[in-house]
Amino acid sequence: MGEGLVVERPRKRLFVALLSLSLLVVGFMAYAVWQVSYLGLREISAYLPLILGVALAAVFLFTGLGIVGIVGAILGVPFLSVFQKRTYALINLLFPIAILLGKVFGFDRRKIERSFIAVSNQIIHQQHIKVPADRLLVVTPHCLQLASCPHKITRDPMANCKRCGGCDIGSLVSLAEEMGFHFFVVTGGTLARQTVKNIRPKAVLAIACERDLTSGIQDVYPLPAVGVMNIRPYGPCYNTHVDMALVRQEIENMLSDAPSGEKETTNG
Numbered sequence: 134m135g136e137g138l139v140v141e142r143p144r145k146r147l148f149v150a151l152l153s154l155s156l157l158v159v160g161f162m163a164y165a166v167w168q169v170s171y172l173g174l175r176e177i178s179a180y181l182p183l184i185l186g187v188a189l190a191a192v193f194l195f196t197g198l199g200i201v202g203i204v205g206a207i208l209g210v211p212f213l214s215v216f217q218k219r220t221y222a223l224i225n226l227l228f229p230i231a232i233l234l235g236k237v238f239g240f241d242r243r244k245i246e247r248s249f250i251a252v253s254n255q256i257i258h259q260q261h262i263k264v265p266a267d268r269l270l271v272v273t274p275h276c277l278q279l280a281s282c283p284h285k286i287t288r289d290p291m292a293n294c295k296r297c298g299g300c301d302i303g304s305l306v307s308l309a310e311e312m313g314f315h316f317f318v319v320t321g322g323t324l325a326r327q328t329v330k331n332i333r334p335k336a337v338l339a340i341a342c343e344r345d346l347t348s349g350i351q352d353v354y355p356l357p358a359v360g361v362m363n364i365r366p367y368g369p370c371y372n373t374h375v376d377m378a379l380v381r382q383e384i385e386n387m388l389s390d391a392p393s394g395e396k397e398t399t400n401g
């Protein structure tokens with residue numbers, strides 16, 4: 134059986150636990166730095182150790198509140214949304230440490246990434262982001278196209294896909310036509326970034342594997358990006374699929390009724 138055929142429900146708590154642990158590690162390191170530099174700083178001024186200590190404690194507290202915000206988003210506690218504002222900056226900062234700690238405890242990197250995507254999606258859902266259809270960009274990797282399809286769809290999927298039913302690209306093209314969002318097929322991260330630059334969307338829905346979604350979501354920050362994992366019955370990067378019902382549901386959640394040009398709203 135190919136990987137990704139059975140979609141395992143990702144556990145959000147894994148990522149939150151690793152993130153919290155990362156914060157403790159960073160806190161411990163900051164304390165060690167403070168201890169080592171204490172005498173040297175006191176030589177310069179009696180106030181310097183205190184100033185550095187307060188600054189480090191403030192950063193630690195701010196980061197801790199960010200994690201409280203993430204937990205709040207997962208639990209659906211709206212009053213904690215104020216702490217979620219800088220969530221991705223915090224995640225970007227601690228993510229490499231969380232992956233490293235995950236490895237130490239024997240967690241597969243993919244499992245951690247799946248957990249991150251679930252957490253990230255939950256935060257975006259919690260913010261109730263609404264954008265007009267023409268400010269929503271949906272991107273998918275090239276591997277979603279049937280490998281034997283002769284049509285070049287990376288330039289213009291709307292015009293070049295014949296919607297023969299051979300793969301999910303045809304369904305996405307039809308959905309884009311029905312709902313009015315931008316739809317592009319990209320061959321890699323560089324083209325994905327270029328597409329975001331050209332379209333200048335207010336929100337993104339990306340379909341990809343764990344690795345690409347994780348880096349993509351962090352790359353486009355502060356743009357809100359919902360990730361939908363692809364399904365890989367034949368292994369990675371070959372004739373992949375996507376749950377179209379889930380894609381439709383996520384897009385419907387993000388679309389406002391506002392006509393083109395009107396400002397999108399969030400309450401997060």
Ligand code: SF4
Nearest residue numbers: 282294295297299303
């Ligand atoms: S749906 Fe479009 S992309 Fe997929 S095989 Fe048919 S023509 Fe090719």
